Amino acid sequence: MKVLFCSQPFQENKVDETYEYEYTCAKQLGLDIHLISLEQLIYQDNPLAAVKQIQPSPEKVLAIYRGWMLKPFLYQKLYDALLAKNIELINTPEKYVHCHYLPESYEVIKDFTPLSVWLHKEEIDASFENVYRILNRFGQAPIMIKDYVKSRKHDWNEACYIPDASDKEKVQQVTSRFLELQQDELNEGVVFREFVKLQFLTHHSQSNMPLSQEYRVFFLDGEPMYMANYWEEGQYDDTPPDLQPFLEVAKKIKSRFFTMDIAKLENGSWTILELGDAQVSALPEQADRCEFFTRLKRNFL
Ligand SMILES: Nc1ncnc2c1ncn2[C@@H]1O[C@H](COP(=O)(O)OP(=O)(O)O)[C@@H](O)[C@H]1O
Numbered sequence: 001m002k003v004l005f006c007s008q009p010f011q012e013n014k015v016d017e018t019y020e021y022e023y024t025c026a027k028q029l030g031l032d033i034h035l036i037s038l039e040q041l042i043y044q045d046n047p048l049a050a051v052k053q054i055q056p057s058p059e060k061v062l063a064i065y066r067g068w069m070l071k072p073f074l075y076q077k078l079y080d081a082l083l084a085k086n087i088e089l090i091n092t093p094e095k096y097v098h099c100h101y102l103p104e105s106y107e108v109i110k111d112f113t114p115l116s117v118w119l120h121k122e123e124i125d126a127s128f129e130n131v132y133r134i135l136n137r138f139g140q141a142p143i144m145i146k147d148y149v150k151s152r153k154h155d156w157n158e159a160c161y162i163p164d165a166s167d168k169e170k171v172q173q174v175t176s177r178f179l180e181l182q183q184d185e186l187n188e189g190v191v192f193r194e195f196v197k198l199q200f201l202t203h204h205s206q207s208n209m210p211l212s213q214e215y216r217v218f219f220l221d222g223e224p225m226y227m228a229n230y231w232e233e234g235q236y237d238d239t240p241p242d243l244q245p246f247l248e249v250a251k252k253i254k255s256r257f258f259t260m261d262i263a264k265l266e267n268g269s270w271t272i273l274e275l276g277d278a279q280v281s282a283l284p285e286q287a288d289r290c291e292f293f294t295r296l297k298r299n300f301l
C-alpha cells in the first residue's frame with residue numbers, strides 16, 4: 001500500500017506543511033510514502049506532472065491519498081493518472097463523490113441524519129421562489145445550510161443558521177450571504193437541513209458558533225478504524241459514543257474509506273452530521289496521527 005501526500009505548492013519535494021506531521025508518522029512506520037503536486041493537478045491541469053515523482057508499479061498496487069479536498073473531476077484526473085502507473089486509489093471516483101457530496105449518500109443515511117433537501121445553484125439563480133417552495137416542509141422550524149460539501153459554520157449567524165425556515169427575508173439574507181462568501185468555491189448548490197438539538201458543549205472561542213460533542217470516525221472497509229473528538233474545546237464526556245447503531249448503515253455506504261461525523265443529541269442519542277471521503281478528511285487537532293497510520297498499516301499487512 002502506498003500513501004500519497006500533497007507537496008508544497010512550489011516545492012514539489014516537500015510535503016505540504018499541514019500534512020507534515022502525518023507524513024513523518026507514516027514515514028516512521030515504514031509506509032511507502034510519495035508526494036504528488038496539486039499545483040500541477042489543479043492549476044496547471046497536468047495530471048501526469050502531478051504524479052511524476054511516483055514510479056510506475058510492475059503490479060497493481062493500492063494507494064491512499066492524504067491531502068486537500070479535490071473537486072470530483074480533479075479526483076478523477078488524479079485517479080486516472082495513477083491508474084496508468086498501476087496505482088489504484090482506494091476509492092474509485094464514484095466512491096469518492098458518494099461521500100463527498102451529501103445529496104449522493106443521503107438516501108443511504110437518511111434515517112440517521114437530519115432531514116435535508118437541496119437545490120442546485122442554477123435552480124436558486126432561476127428563482128428564489130424555488131427555495132421558499134422547498135423549505136415549506138420545515139414550517140417554522142430552524143434550519144442550517146451548507147453546500148454539497150461544506151458549510152460556513154464560522155459565519156454561523158450570517159451564513160449558516162436560519163432560526164425560522166418560514167422567515168423569507170432571513171432565508172434570502174442567509175442563503176445569499178452564503179453564496180456570496182462561497183463564490184467560485186461553491187460546491188454545486190445548497191443543502192437545507194433541519195436544525196436538530198445537539199447537546200451543548202461550549203461556544204467556539206473564535207467564531208462563537210455553538211459546539212456539541214462531535215466525533216469524527218474513520219471507517220475502512222465497513223469497520224470503524226479510528227475515532228477522535230472533533231473539537232479541541234469544551235469538556236467531552238469520559239465515555240465515547242457507542243458506534244453500534246451506525247455499524248449496519250456504515251456497511252451500506254459505497255466507499256472503502258470514509259469518515260462519519262456523529263454528534264450527541266439533547267435526548268442522548270447520536271446523529272450523523274456528515275460523511276466525507278477519508279482521504280480528504282482532516283484528522284482532528286488532537287488526533288494521534290501515528291496511531292491513525294499504525295491502524296491503517298495493520299489493515300494492509
Ligand atoms: N442539522 C444540524 N443541526 C444542528 N447543528 C448542526 C447540523 N448540521 C451541522 N450542525 C453544526 O454545524 C457544524 C458544521 O456542519 P457540517 O455539516 O459539519 O459542515 P462542515 O462541512 O462545514 O463541517 C457541525 O459541526 C455542527 O456543530
Ligand SMILES: [Mg+2]
Pocket residue numbers: 261273274
Ligand atoms: Mg463538519
